[in-house]
Amino acid sequence: MTATADYVSIDDLVNKGEEKYRYLIENTNDMIYIINEEGVVLYISPQIKRYGIDPEEMVNNYFENYIHPGDREKEVADFKKGMREKKAFTTTFRLLDSEGNVHWIENYPYFQSDKDGNSPGIIGVIRDVTRHKIAEDELKKYRNRLEEFVELRTSELEKANDQLKKEILERKRAEETLKQKEKHISRLFDVAPIGMGVTCDRKILDSNEEASHILGYLKEEILGKDTRMFYPSDECYRIVGEEMEAVIREKRTRTTQTRFRHKDGRIINISMKLALLDKEDPSRGIIYTLQDITEKKNYEKEIKEKEAKIRSVFLATPIGIGVVWDRAFRDVNDNMCELVGYSREEIVGVNSKFLYPDEEEYYRVGNILKGLVEDKEPIQAQGKWIRKDGKKIDVAFTFALIDPKNPPSGITFTVEDITEKLLDDEKICNLTQFQQTVIENADIWLNVLNKDAEVVIWNNAAEKISGYAREEIIGSTKIWDLLYPVEEYRNEVFAEAKAILEQGKRVAGLETTITRKDGEERIISWNSRNLVNENRDVIGSIAIGNDITQRKEAEKVQKTYFHFLQELLDAIPLPVFYKNKDGMYLGCNKAFEDFIGIKREELVGRTVFELAPEDLAQQYYEKDNELFENGEIQVYESWTESITDGSRRRVVFNKSLFTYLNGEKAGLVGAIFDVTEIKETEEMLRKYAKQLENSNEFKGIFTDILSHDLLNHATVIDGYTHLLLIEEDDENKLQKLDRIDNTNQKLIEIIECVAAFAKLESTDEIDFEPVDITNILNDCRSHFEYQAAQKEMEIVLETKGRYDALVNPMIEEVFANLISNAVKYGPENENIKIDVKDQDEYWKVTVTDSGKGIADEDKDLIFDRFKRASGNCKIKGSGLGLAIVRRIVELHGGEVGVEDNPDGTGSIFWVTLKKA
16 A cells, blocks of 8 residues: 655754754654654654665555554554544554564554644654563463462462461571571671672772771772772773773683782782672672782792703803703703704704714613613713714713702703713823923922812922822822811812812912921912913913922011001101102102191002102102202202192102111101291281281272261262253253162162261270160151152051160160161062060061062171172162161171061061160
8 A cells, every 4th residue: 555745854853954863763762753643754753664664665655564464453443533533542562574573562652733733643652662562462471371370279279378488487587597607608798718809880899808908998098989090000900991891891700810909109019809799780889809929920930940050051051951851852952952962953863872982882881871760870981972973972960850859850960971081080190200301300389289289299399398198189189188187278278279170270479378297487488380282272270389488487577677667657747758769659658648638558569750740759859869869968958749639738858868788878867847827827927917007008098988978978979960850851961860869879879878888897895875776766767767658668666665785875876777778678468577586595686578578598697798699780879888787786786687577578687786
């Protein structure tokens, strides 16, 4: 059944511009439709596609064509009835999709009419209720079965009632058991040896004590907190988040490793296991377990490092090493490959039989390995192998089980080519003939050792000096115990012998004390080196010894005498040194070390040209030559320069020669007198005497020039400047005259301040009288009220009562200067506070401003003459004002200072005056 109608778009359904309605219509799960009065579809929502029906094909077709034939007649009748009665009825019908499947649909129509009551059709919503319908059908079926079941069970009700009571009782017991289990589970959760908790939306819902312990927080510190606080980086947080999403998506347990930040800041490694708390309801959250695996990680790292070290040792050991099992090679190092001439690839995995010259030798070594497996103790053996080039070699083995508790883990071995060693031992024995001819006739101790430090040659001189016959010594190492009975000393000497054999060390003049067979101790000086064969391989060592016992005793006496002389020199407080005739220093005393800045050990063997600057060194050299030519005692004045800091000192040298026993000149000895302080004192006294002669006269002249001549000229300039300012009308000239006036006023101020300061410097006697300083402060304040008013300031005097102090009238200059500075440097609209505080025997007068303040590094400088704070460079002034303040206060026996204003910006200037 088809029909035609004008297509009505969705734009007809919504007001212009209301796109939000279009979005709701096209994106809701329900479907919107419009049907005209003939039942033709004018619009249907795009959601109809889910049934395989094209909405564009459905438009202009009758809606009844898509209704199940069993419901079509009723729906058409309801539609016509609604059109007649001008109202719509909610209905339920079946809809056929494109594949013929049935879907139950609930229809919610709305009848539309225009202002004349005519109906253009119906607009409605249809909703898929298939699931609900199926559920209702199932429910009906279930209800029917239930009724049948109830009817069937009614006859057994009495029996079932008793059984039910039993079941109820069992259920109560089961519920009680379940509650107990829940308590147990809760308790297990709290006391579990691993961290446990529950999180939802990455927030902590619950956590046991162990989890809190691992993280370092109390339980109440983390509940409800986002887990981001535990992660050291966003990357760690993101990775674990992906694992959680996978748990929710796959509904199975996942294990991961991450890093957490402990409360104390440590980064710890964590193993996490994640699972849904309720698989049926993922929204309930995720339960997790935590294990701190930091130590495990560190242990694994150590194991890997140890394995790497063992592997590097395995590869780098200078002898052949390998691993075998069942006589097949599992691994070998490079030296093993070099020993046999095969590559590692040619050896690993191959039975070791190919290296043996015959089966007899192969099975002989095999029997040794069987004993190793049984006894589990390392064993050593010798055998023969054939290299890849066909050369037969003698080898020495050391076999050991890798794991004695698990023999199948394999056997490790070391192998060394001892072919040359066996030949070397034979060659050493062949030296007997040489021993009989040369060695035996030598008058010095001579012995030869093999590689094992065993004596193979022991000449007549060795027998004579040591007292031991060769029959007692040759072929063994016991000579070490005999000559050096003290173990610690023996080990020290034997270490030198081993160094000669193993490291190729050469020894010259090594002195040791031996114990002869008769118990007498002798001192032997040794010269020793190793012996090598034609291949430069070490086969032993040879040592030559000289008995120097008598010489050492003579040296000991000489050292004792020399030590006495050195102590005698060190006791002399003057720097003393001595040189040979070539100008090289032979020594000095402690005073010379301290004076010149160099240790005796660094001085000996050097000349003045290596220690002193060129000008001084040349002078010293010429004076030394003059002494050697003329003799007698030499005294002269010069300079010295310290090696440590380069400072120079004025000194007087006193030198004389010393000679050998035969009278020949051997060198010179000298002493140094430091006269630097004496010379400086003399110069200072001369200058001071000259200054005393001129200072008073010069000060008076300078003060007169300032206060009379210079001030008169400045006053004349001031008068003429004011006349010109009155008479001049030109604005440009007035500005220039104003600058001249300001500069001249500054000059007058400087002259007056310098004159006042000079007067203070020269005052010898000042009279002090008891005066109430409150009155002086009031007078000073009134003098500066006009200047303060110009900057909208107020000068506040916070004193109450009398404050009698011993002062001179000049003290007013102090207060005036401090108040003037406060007004000059203070900001506008800020008050200046003046106060007097009791300070034991003194009154402390303070002037507080709110200016920029004084930097700490300037606080001591600003009271010096012509010094001003670095931050006040734009303020005019001579820099003498505060210097005058300090001088006047010092004449009053008080102190002056400045400190930061504790109530804000600015400074507190203060002076102290003695109470009356």
